[in-house]
Each structure stands twice: as structure tokens, then as C-alpha cells.
Amino acid sequence: MRFIHLIIACSLCMPFAPLYGGERAEAAAMISEPATKQTSKGSSLTRERMELFQWMEALYGVPWHYLAAIDQYERTINKKRKSAPVTDRLTAITIPPAVWSGYLNPEEDDTDESSISFFGGIGIDGSGDGQADQQNDIDVLTAMIRFLSDFGYAREDFRIGVWMYYRRDRAVKTIDQFAAVYEKYQTLQLDQHAFPIPRRYTYSYRSTWGDPRGWGGRRIHEGTDIFADYGTPVLATGYGVVEVVGWNRYGGWRVGIRDMNNIYHYFAHLSSFRKGLKAGDIVEPGQVIGYVGSSGYGKPGTSGKFPPHLHYGMYRDTGSGEWSFDPYPQLRSWEREMRRKKK
Known part of the structure; x- marks a missing residue:
């Protein structure tokens, strides 16, 4: 004042x-x-x-x-x-x-x-x-x-x-x-977040960041896999801007969003995107951006090489580069908040 x-x-x-x-x-x-x-x-x-x-x-x-x-x-x-x-x-x-x-x-x-x-x-x-x-x-x-x-x-x-x-x-x-x-x-208070799967849908996940992966060469798993049925809605986890919408041979149909904490959120293996979603769109927590699938590990359209799930990754910009970190603790925190609000 x-x-x-x-x-x-x-x-x-x-x-x-x-x-x-x-x-x-x-x-x-x-x-x-x-x-x-x-x-x-x-x-x-x-x-x-x-x-x-x-x-x-x-x-x-x-x-x-x-x-x-x-x-x-x-x-x-x-x-x-x-x-x-x-x-x-x-x-x-x-x-x-x-x-x-x-x-x-x-x-x-x-x-x-x-x-x-x-x-x-x-x-x-x-x-x-x-x-x-x-x-x-x-x-x-x-x-x-x-x-x-x-x-x-x-x-x-x-x-x-x-x-x-x-x-x-x-x-x-x-x-x-x-x-x-x-x-x-018209506000600076844009730090709210949402769990990427709506509560009414069935899902499961555990900490899988750093696990080995072999397809396409030896590498580590840079995210958390959230298993859910085909077509389960995938939600934006925070306020931000869509940077990428399209195909990646590892992640299949994927969406990349940078939030207001300069963290890049990677949503992969989708079956489809929300209609009209494009790079440059502004999104907010809880907004549908796509749907769970099993796409990836091949040329555009490849699907079914693994059970349907959402691969969710987080990458932090340090000012000189961008590095992945384990999203599991954040997911657990957002999940608890989601459940608390529904009580």
C-alpha cells in the first residue's frame, strides 16, 4: 500500500x-x-x-x-x-x-x-x-x-x-x-499448477527418471511415465506458451510447453492433439492439450510399440543451456493438491 x-x-x-x-x-x-x-x-x-x-x-x-x-x-x-x-x-x-x-x-x-x-x-x-x-x-x-x-x-x-x-x-x-x-x-500471480491427468480417469505412475532406454541408442529416461487408457485427456500443468506441436521419432506425437518458471514441459506418446492446438498458443493449468496414446519409436504415425502412457518430462533453462530433472516430486505434489481440492 x-x-x-x-x-x-x-x-x-x-x-x-x-x-x-x-x-x-x-x-x-x-x-x-x-x-x-x-x-x-x-x-x-x-x-x-x-x-x-x-x-x-x-x-x-x-x-x-x-x-x-x-x-x-x-x-x-x-x-x-x-x-x-x-x-x-x-x-x-x-x-x-x-x-x-x-x-x-x-x-x-x-x-x-x-x-x-x-x-x-x-x-x-x-x-x-x-x-x-x-x-x-x-x-x-x-x-x-x-x-x-x-x-x-x-x-x-x-x-x-x-x-x-x-x-x-x-x-x-x-x-x-x-x-x-x-x-x-494482467497479473504476475501465475504460479498455479495442475496434474496432467484428470482425477476421474484411471492412471498409475512411479519414479522412472534416469532408467535406461535402448531404442535409438543407449540413453536414460528423462521423465516419468504415467500409464492410462487410450484417449485419456492430457492437461497443461501450468501457465505457459506452446513451443512445439508435432512428431518426434522418440516421443511420437508430442507437445512442448514453456511455463512461467522457464521450465519446458514435454508431453509425449500422444494419440492426438486438442483440435486447433498450435505453437504460440497460450495455455493455462487444467486445459486439455491432447490425449494419451502409444505413438513413437519410428517414422510419423508409428504406434503400439508399448502400452499407452503419457511420458512427462521437465527441463530447466539455466541461462546457458537446458537440462532435464526428475518431474516425479512435482507430479506427486500436484496430485495431492488435485485430490485435496476435490474433497
Whole structure:
């Protein structure tokens, strides 16, 4: 609530001004840093973060869901960056010291905006406290907005700006997907999940991650097999974007969905897909995406080489690569929650 009061107060006295045009907006210099101490948890911090993004949108014109998408991407990757510990932060965006201060700047933690500019850094004093602080949410967001504004805020322009910052195609795709989901649902609270098989259907499973597999060469099983009858509906397990719909010689007819935690969910051996499902679709937990089958292990259309089941895999993006991990604990957790809700 304190942040809402700050927004109201500032909106009454601060006209909008662009980041460029001779000098920075005087409005930015009048900003008092919002209260960011973690005096509350969960939904309260999420609400404050949302208010911050919407405030920056009102001030600078950048769509709030762009900032939220970048912040969420930073939250989900394992960063190996040399920076001061983040304590009183609402956001997770961490600009590398060399980028912030300038690659040739001898002071990686430089807070002097003039010297940062001299060395080509992007750091800026957005809060108006006289320091360009890498641990100040307002300063960091203002610096990121200033960088992106060079390219524009249309969707394709934004994608170019993100690529110029991260230099990684996967980052561009994921951030673009996050932005689309946030824009659709108009909230940051998208962490709900669902078990992939509806409760009213018969199914069974156990932990099979890491078991040996032989077809197509020696490899390990990167998922959990959930056995169910042909035609059993398969549900999206979280909010996300469909990345892949089609055939894979190992997984047969399969669907790949990236969720809002930057985890890729792999649904394989399907008999068919939900009608009209395609790459780029936004899905939510509990939404039907396909139906259990026994497809795979051969050319398109191959089926029946094993009993019908859903192969469910999870892969985490670390910022430099993608690795599988055991989905069994998550499945058990979602199953318990499903049963609890039905009581």
C-alpha cells in the first residue's frame, strides 16, 4: 500500500518526460525510492512489484509486461555474475557490473553517472538520489528502459532490444513468451499448477527418471511415465506458451510447453492433439492439450510399440543451456493438491 501512495503522490506533481531529448526528465530526479523492504511475503511483494512495473510504464511508456517478463526471466536463470548481494530488492534484474559501469571503467561499482557515461556504461540515477546504484530497483529499471528505448517498444523492436542485451536467442524467445502471457492475464500471480491427468480417469505412475532406454541408442529416461487408457485427456500443468506441436521419432506425437518458471514441459506418446492446438498458443493449468496414446519409436504415425502412457518430462533453462530433472516430486505434489481440492 505504501507504494500505491507514492505513485499517487508522484502522479500529481510529475509530468511524463522521455528518457532522451537533451536531458533526463526532471520528474525522475524527484522520485523517492519506494519502500522495498520485505516486510511482507508472497502476494504482497508480488503486488508491490506489479505496482512498480505499472508506475514505470506510466512514467516512461514502456509496457509493464515487458519489464515483468525480463524480471521473471532473470528470476529463473542461474546467474554467475559478480555483483553485490541483493537484499532490499523487489526486482531480480541484475545488470552485469561491466555493462553498468562500462567495460573499461576501473570501478565496477561506480555510482557516478558522469563517469559511467564516460566509460560507455548504461548505469543511471533514475531515483534522483545522486547515485547510480546497481542495487536500486528504480535505477536498474530506468537503465534497462533507457537501453531498450533505443530500439523502440513495438513487439519486434523489443525483441531486437532484448537480443542486443542478452545476445541469446533463447532469452529473446522466453522473454517474449512471458510478456505475452502477462499481457493476456494482467497479473504476475501465475504460479498455479495442475496434474496432467484428470482425477476421474484411471492412471498409475512411479519414479522412472534416469532408467535406461535402448531404442535409438543407449540413453536414460528423462521423465516419468504415467500409464492410462487410450484417449485419456492430457492437461497443461501450468501457465505457459506452446513451443512445439508435432512428431518426434522418440516421443511420437508430442507437445512442448514453456511455463512461467522457464521450465519446458514435454508431453509425449500422444494419440492426438486438442483440435486447433498450435505453437504460440497460450495455455493455462487444467486445459486439455491432447490425449494419451502409444505413438513413437519410428517414422510419423508409428504406434503400439508399448502400452499407452503419457511420458512427462521437465527441463530447466539455466541461462546457458537446458537440462532435464526428475518431474516425479512435482507430479506427486500436484496430485495431492488435485485430490485435496476435490474433497
